[in-house]
Amino acid sequence: MEEKLEKIQQEATNIIKKASNLDELDDLRVKYLGKKGEVTQILRSMGELPPEKRPVIGKLANQVKSKLQQLISKRKEELKNQAKEEQLKEESIDVTLPGVKIKSANKHPLTLVFNEIKEIFLGLGFKIAEGPDVETDYYNFEALNFPANHPARDMQDTFYVGEDELLRTHTSSVQVRTMEQTTPPIRIIAPGRVYRSDEIDATHTPVFHQVEGLMIGKDISFANLKEILIEAVHELFGTDRKVRFRPSYFPFTEPSAEVDVSCANCGGQGCSVCSDTGWLEILGSGMVHPNVLEMSGIDSKEFTGFAFGMGVERIAMLKYDIDDIRLLYENDVRFLEQFK
Structure with missing residues (x-):
């Protein structure tokens, strides 16, 4: 029995030291120390030995068991450390290698125009105001002097989300x-x-962007409107562009005017871009209607003012010679890269 235990210890020691992975090591543990392992079987057969042999064989068997457990634990730690080193080696980064060039983004043409318009009017003393996208019929139409039967209130022209919203x-x-x-x-x-x-x-x-403006005070006249808008147009399109005001009609302003800028393509001579007129329409404007002032609680006899509104897409298309509004929303990188 002593020789058998010594042989098991010698054999197991050599094999355990050569175990190449944790699964193989666990199989060896089961083979020698498991419930049906070789050392365990010897310990279970102690009752078959003569009484005087039992203490000697029992002590030797436990020593073998203890030594194999220590060898298995030691090899387990070695395998874990080895696996960690291999993982670190695989995941290591050579910091001396050149970096991957990150492709820089650029702003969307609508954002560029939006920011430019804001900067122009902030420089002229205007402040930015915001309001809800979902409005009531009162604020969108009634308070702006749109009569109840005005065609703009028709569901074919307006997205209604309720009876009054x-x-x-x-x-x-x-x-x-x-x-x-x-x-x-x-x-x-x-x-x-x-x-x-x-x-x-x-x-x-069906979805687009606007910038509308409002100026109200004492003795505000159409001359103030013209001066502000001419300055803004020159900032947007260049001082060489001519500006024209044409009489028009809007329910919330009186008098009202459309504002045109001379065509850059033909220099105002007439071409296919401007439909042979020499002019391109860019925005609408006018003096705030007294009814609108009064409905908002402002005395129209004491105060006057002007308002204007421009489509950002329209300005962007004219400014960058874009011939189709859909290009602004298709997210085509080839198109967007032109505006760096």
Whole structure:
């Protein structure tokens, strides 16, 4: 029995030291120390030995068991450390290698135009005002002098989300809210997203962006309107561009005017870009209607003011010679890279 235990110890020691992974090591543990292991079987057969042999064999068997357990634990730690070193080697990074070049992004043309318009009017003393995208019929139409039967209220032109709620068709509603909450003088621009039930084509989309402006005070005249807008147009398109005001009609302004800029393509001589007129329409404007002032709680006999509104997509298309509004929303990297 002593020889058998010594042979098991010698054999197991050599094999355990050569175990190449944790699974193999665990199999060896089971083979020698498990419930049916070789050392365990010897310990269980102690009752078959003569009484005088039992203490000697029992002591030797436990010594072998203890030594094998220590060898297995030691080899287990060695294998774990080896695996960790291999993992670190695989995951190591050579910091001397050249870095991967990150492709720099650039701002969307609408963002560029939005920011430019804001900077221009902030420089002219205007502040930025904001309001909700979901508006009531009152702020979107009634307070802006739109009569009940005005075609703009038709569901074919407006997205209604309730009997009295809709997605705003312009940011003019922000002007009304500002007039109700602020005592003149007032000088604000209202940039934001607006919604109209339009079919998508080269010049129309159901969701687009506007920047509207409002200036109210004592003795504000159409001359002030012209001076502000001419300065803004020259900042946007260049001082060499001519500006024209054409009479027009808007329910919330009187008198009203469309504002045109001379065509850069033909220099005002007439071409296919400007439909042979020499001019390109860029925004609408006018003196705030007295009814709008009064409904917002402002005395129209004491205060006057002007308002204007421009489509950001329209400005971007004219500024960058974009011929289809859909290009602004298709997220084509080849298109967007042109505006770095």
